[in-house]
Amino acid sequence: MHRTTCGLAVLIVASALLATPAQAAEADFVKAKNPVAGGSFIVSLKPGAAVQASSSALTQRYGGTLDAVFSHAMRGFQVKNLTEAAARRLAADPAVKAVYQDGTAKALDVQTNPTWGLDRVDQANLPLDKKFTYPSGGASNVTVYVTDTGIKTSIADFEGRASVGADFIEDGQNGQDCSGHGTHVAGTVGSRTYGVAKKAKLVSVRMLGASCGNSGPDSAGVKAIEWVTANAQKPAVVNASWTFDTADIGNDAIAGMISSGVQMAAASGNSSTNACSTGPAKIASLITVNATSTNDARASFSNFGSCTDIFAPGDGITSLGLNGGATNMSGTSMASPHVAGVAALYLSANPSASPQALRDALVNNATDGKVTNPGTGSPNKLLYSGFIGGGPDQVCGPGTNGDDVSIPDTGTAVSSSVTISGCTGNSTASATVKVDINHTYTGDLAIDLVSPSGKSYVLKKAGGASSSAGVHETYTVDLSSEARNGTWKLQVTDIYTYDVGNIDTWTLTV
Incomplete structure (x- = not known):
């Protein structure tokens, strides 16, 4: 999980399975920066493999102890007591998509200035x-999973609305916080005094806090997402004030959870760097x-970049401490629960809103142009929160297409479409893609x-400096001569040989 100044960092390794031992490609085996003890790995299976049967068979074939099977948020399993060499052989099995070595998640706390976040989110201007x-x-009809x-x-300020859903640290705390980070986050989401959504139901899904600190195995994070996917009482939203050290470990599980109808607000990280290199922010x-x-x-600590969606108060935020009194913390960990709280308010007024509609409502109605030094590529x-008064969002918003489109090598152009409707007039000279x-x-x-x-606008020409990390950019385009409404296409052509890829997602704001 990404690091946040009051965020959590999680490490997980993706796995790939083989019918016979072979050397796994490095892309299929992801090594943790700070592995947990016990030879623990998360294995992601390819489509078509029977999860329960494959989990048992692969564990028998390559060794280790089967600890957990995932079938709700993702398709895979956790294995323990496995050597790295055996895990690499497992990663080469044709039934396996990827193997992630189990890492360590961490939260970093900083005490600073008094609270001001609630005062800021309900007004557009200072x-x-x-x-x-x-x-x-x-938001009394909404559940927020912390x-x-x-x-x-x-703590009395939770008014009996906070409960325990699950505990994947399994140290006898039974979902209760003995660190302080999660209680502070939950307080910002929905406590009586410090909360955004003051009547929301709050559910503890404990996946950090080993030894009453701010760390835990990455596998606990995957288990938490699996549990929420299987048990969520909707309408619901998840807050994730943490980051993966191994960026892609939770991709399958989180994508599955969102597809099931539960959105996630996630901290971008506290390294003052591009969030496109961290997960789940990316x-x-x-x-x-x-x-x-x-x-x-x-x-100053906040990450940034085109993989991020929104800014929220996160520096010197006052919320609940373990003693029920006030305490101050800073970090994108503190910003994320403001967004989760506003998401709960929106879901309360629009309980059937999809995760994409929820995301679009918050981003479309956010105040433009207020953040100084937002960082390269940041929206x-x-x-x-002031736009929420019941009823659906009527703002002319952006269009997003998240369906993958393969880009063939030296092939013909491929495209991905979004349709804009309900808008008036022409676009602007500062439209973004x-x-x-x-x-x-x-x-x-x-x-x-x-x-x-039918007019084409060049976003990027072939040639020039190249990267193996893909294209993750926001382009500004003068579309003032174009009507907003209609079907727009992102067109991509691979001009040269040897390399392939795919359009992951794109968003047009007109």
Whole structure:
């Protein structure tokens, strides 16, 4: 999991399975930076493999002890007591998509300034008005799953609305927080005094907090997502104030959870670097949150970049401590629960909203252009809750297509479409196209935007500097001569030989 200044860092390894021992490709075996003891690995199976039968058979074939089987959020299993050499052989099995070595998740706490976040999110502009206005129901019909170090559910400020769902640290704490991080996060989501969604139901899904600290195995994070997917009481949203040290370990599980109808607000990380290198922040379908300070500047620690979606208060946030009193913490860990709380308020008014509709509502209605020094590629969007008063969002919003489209080698152009409707007039001179393309040699690619009128706009020419990390950029385009409504296409052509890839997702804001 990404690191956050009050965030959690999780490490997990993806696995690939073989019928006979073979040397696994490095792309199929992901080594943890800080492995946990006990030879633990997470194995992701390819489509078509029977999960229960394959999990048992592969464990028997390659060794180790089968610890958990995943069939709700992802298709795979956890194996323990396995050597790295055996895990690499397992990764080469044709039934296996990837093998991730189990790493260590961490939370980093910083005490600083007094609270101000609630005051900021309900107004578009500074100065603060010393009020927080919110819908009277306070999201009483919504459940927020806090995947963290636990929640001290007995604290009076939770008003009996906090409960324990599951504990994957399994140290006898039974979902109760003895670290403080999870309680602070839950307090920002939904406590009486410090919460955004003041009547939401809060459920502790403990996957950090080993030895009452702020760490835990990455596998606990995958188990937490699996549990939420299987047990969520909807409408629901998940808060993830942590990051994976191995960026892709939770991709399958989180994608499965979102497909099941549960959105996630996730901290972007506290390394002041591009969040596209961290997970789950890099996952396009969730809501990735950067942090701001009291003056609307990006917090000095906050990550940034085109893989992020929105900014929210995260520097010097006051919420609940373990003793039930107030305590201050800073980090994208503190920004994310503001977004989870506003998400709960929106779901309360729009309980049938899909995860994509929820994400779009928050991003479309965020205040534009307020964040100073947002960081290269970051959307300059500051969280705003004031638009929620019941009824669906009527703002003319962006269009997103997250369906993968393969890009053939030296092939014909391929395209991915989004349809904009319900808007009026022409677009602007500063329309944006957020592009996420996976490709091992980006110099091969020519990328164009094709308008409903058929006109092409060059986003990227083939040639020039290349990267094996793909194209993860936000392009600004003058579309002022084009009507907003209609079907727009992202067109990609691989001009040269040897490398292939795919369009992962793209978003057009007109």
